[in-house]
Amino acid sequence: MKTIQAAVDMAEDGDILRIKSGTYKEHDISIIDKSLTIIGEGFPVIDAEMEGTAVSVRAENFSIEGLKIINVGRSHTNDFAGILVSNAKNFEIKNNRLDQVFFGILLERSSEGTVSGNIITSNAESQSTSGNGVHIWKSEEITVKNNEVIGLRDGIYLEFVNNSEIINNLCKDNLRYGLHFMFSDHDLYKGNIFENNGAGVAVMYSKFIDMQDNQFRKNWGSASYGLLLKEINDSELKNNIFEDNTIAISADNTNRIDYIENDFRNNGYAIRIRGAVYDNNFKRNNFLYNSFDVAYTGRLNNNKFTNNYWSGYSGYDLNRDGIGDVPFRPVTLFSYLVNKTPEAIVLLRSTFIDLLDFSEKVSPIFTPADLIDAQPQMKRIQW
Amino acid sequence: MKKIIYLLVLVLFTACSSEPQPIDYGKDNCDFCEMTIVSKAYAAQAVSEKGKQYKYDAIECMVNHQLQHNYEMPVNLVANFEQPGTMISVNEANFVINDSIKSPMGGNLAAFKKESAVVNTESKDIFNWQELKTIFLENDSLTTSY
Numbered sequence: 001m002k003t004i005q006a007a008v009d010m011a012e013d014g015d016i017l018r019i020k021s022g023t024y025k026e027h028d029i030s031i032i033d034k035s036l037t038i039i040g041e042g043f044p045v046i047d048a049e050m051e052g053t054a055v056s057v058r059a060e061n062f063s064i065e066g067l068k069i070i071n072v073g074r075s076h077t078n079d080f081a082g083i084l085v086s087n088a089k090n091f092e093i094k095n096n097r098l099d100q101v102f103f104g105i106l107l108e109r110s111s112e113g114t115v116s117g118n119i120i121t122s123n124a125e126s127q128s129t130s131g132n133g134v135h136i137w138k139s140e141e142i143t144v145k146n147n148e149v150i151g152l153r154d155g156i157y158l159e160f161v162n163n164s165e166i167i168n169n170l171c172k173d174n175l176r177y178g179l180h181f182m183f184s185d186h187d188l189y190k191g192n193i194f195e196n197n198g199a200g201v202a203v204m205y206s207k208f209i210d211m212q213d214n215q216f217r218k219n220w221g222s223a224s225y226g227l228l229l230k231e232i233n234d235s236e237l238k239n240n241i242f243e244d245n246t247i248a249i250s251a252d253n254t255n256r257i258d259y260i261e262n263d264f265r266n267n268g269y270a271i272r273i274r275g276a277v278y279d280n281n282f283k284r285n286n287f288l289y290n291s292f293d294v295a296y297t298g299r300l301n302n303n304k305f306t307n308n309y310w311s312g313y314s315g316y317d318l319n320r321d322g323i324g325d326v327p328f329r330p331v332t333l334f335s336y337l338v339n340k341t342p343e344a345i346v347l348l349r350s351t352f353i354d355l356l357d358f359s360e361k362v363s364p365i366f367t368p369a370d371l372i373d374a375q376p377q378m379k380r381i382q383w
Numbered sequence: 384m385k386k387i388i389y390l391l392v393l394v395l396f397t398a399c400s401s402e403p404q405p406i407d408y409g410k411d412n413c414d415f416c417e418m419t420i421v422s423k424a425y426a427a428q429a430v431s432e433k434g435k436q437y438k439y440d441a442i443e444c445m446v447n448h449q450l451q452h453n454y455e456m457p458v459n460l461v462a463n464f465e466q467p468g469t470m471i472s473v474n475e476a477n478f479v480i481n482d483s484i485k486s487p488m489g490g491n492l493a494a495f496k497k498e499s500a501v502v503n504t505e506s507k508d509i510f511n512w513q514e515l516k517t518i519f520l521e522n523d524s525l526t527t528s529y
Contacts, residue, residue, distance in 0.1 A: 076424045076467050079485070130421070153421055159489070175409050176419045183489060198409060198419045205489075221410070228417055250417065 040066030056084040063092040081106035103131035261383035294330040301368040333360035415444035423467035430458035443490030464493040477502035
């Protein structure tokens with residue numbers, strides 16, 4: 001067999017196709033309605049020569065393993081991908097390497113699939129010609145596990161994707177987001193590392209999202225976030241680490257979210273709350289050396305802060321029960337001012353501001369009076 | 384000293400200008416949904432009378448933002464879908480809403496020059512700026528769907 005397409009055309013349902021190492025200059029290899037197991041031996045290279053999609057599949061029960069795909073075509077009207085899977089069910093795409101791709105692995109209207117152990121890289125410096133690493137659209141029950149996605153537009157993107165899991169991936173140096181949810185419900189993301197992306201993760205217009213054990217690091221820039229929450233409800237954020245982000249979490253229109261046992265270290269803002277944020281619980285988190293712990297717009301608050309550790313807390317604990325005797329006010333007047341007039345940030349370390357914050361602490365006028373942690377912990381919380 | 388004065392004057396003048404400033408793709412954030420603006424085919428921007436710059440990652444964000452806050456902007460620009468990276472005024476554009484268009488905020492919306500063949504076909508999915516705003520008012524899309 002000279003070409004992969006010829007081999008695919010010859011193959012019958014249930015066959016195993018072994019591709020020997022070498023370079024195959026092919027694009028638009030299509031597999032339709034055949035349950036094949038494709039195994040690359042020694043990473044055979046499929047070079048799409050910038051001409052479009054490399055491999056596309058529409059089938060049930062198939063797997064693709066051990067391929068190296070390079071030079072996927074770019075376009076602003078067509079979503080060319082390294083591997084395109086559409087209307088498929090019960091499949092596995094594992095341990096492939098994709099380099100210089102537009103979209104990496106693109107799943108459409110599919111279910112019960114696994115994408116694991118793939119390494120996807122591109123060079124998304126020229127923004128108009130960058131796609132997403134793993135892009136999933138209108139699908140269900142997909143697992144994305146142990147992949148590395150570096151240098152694309154979004155690392156992993158989910159749009160209308162329900163009941164899926166994103167586990168132990170590394171998303172680094174992506175132009176926009178490490179991970180991006182749009183209109184997706186009942187999903188879990190766990191154990192991922194998001195580093196140095198335009199912003200770490202954006203969860204938008206979604207609900208019932210479980211967020212655990214992730215690291216959001218070094219998302220630094222004048223308007224960059226570790227985690228952007230917009231119109232998201234009924235979710236949980238637990239045991240995550242936010243480190244060195246300009247804004248660790250920016251929340252807008254988010255309701256009934258539990259923030260439990262997270263670490264916020266050395267961020268500009270730990271939590272920036274914008275409009276319409278109700279019934280959120282912040283419990284047993286560590287706020288460590290952030291310039292601002294909580295920034296707030298408006299004077300109404302019905303979010304609860306309890307039992308957190310605040311490195312900026314200067315109260316005392318006379319009865320030695322581990323809980324500070326005076327409540328902590330996480331919103332300083334200055335953070336309030338900066339929220340309204342960002343340029344005021346130049347005054348950050350001035351004595352005048354310290355004085356301002358102190359007087360506000362003594363008798364709050366501008367900041368929400370009921371936004372307090374009544375039981376601040378004296379010691380850092382171990383979780 | 385003189386240089387500083389020149390600089391100040393320059394700053395003052397540029398601050399008052401109502402010229403739209405180009406979008407820095409990959410750096411600027413959308414003023415409505417806060418997403419980083421990356422796609423040259425869908426972006427939009429507006430400038431207020433006082434010269435305040437608004438930038439959007441999608442046309443649907445601009446429309447939603449203006450409808451929600453009742454903004455009337457003297458300058459409204461949208462990306463020309465056929466020539467990504469170039470902006471056209473909303474008045475020289477026609478808009479297409481179609482499932483095949485994958486705009487960033489789920490609006491399936493793109494803008495074309497009025498002369499373009501794409502928007503001179505018979506289709507009920509083609510609108511001018513005023514019609515587009517009416518549709519958004521009626522549907523009150525994204526923002527209230529949850």
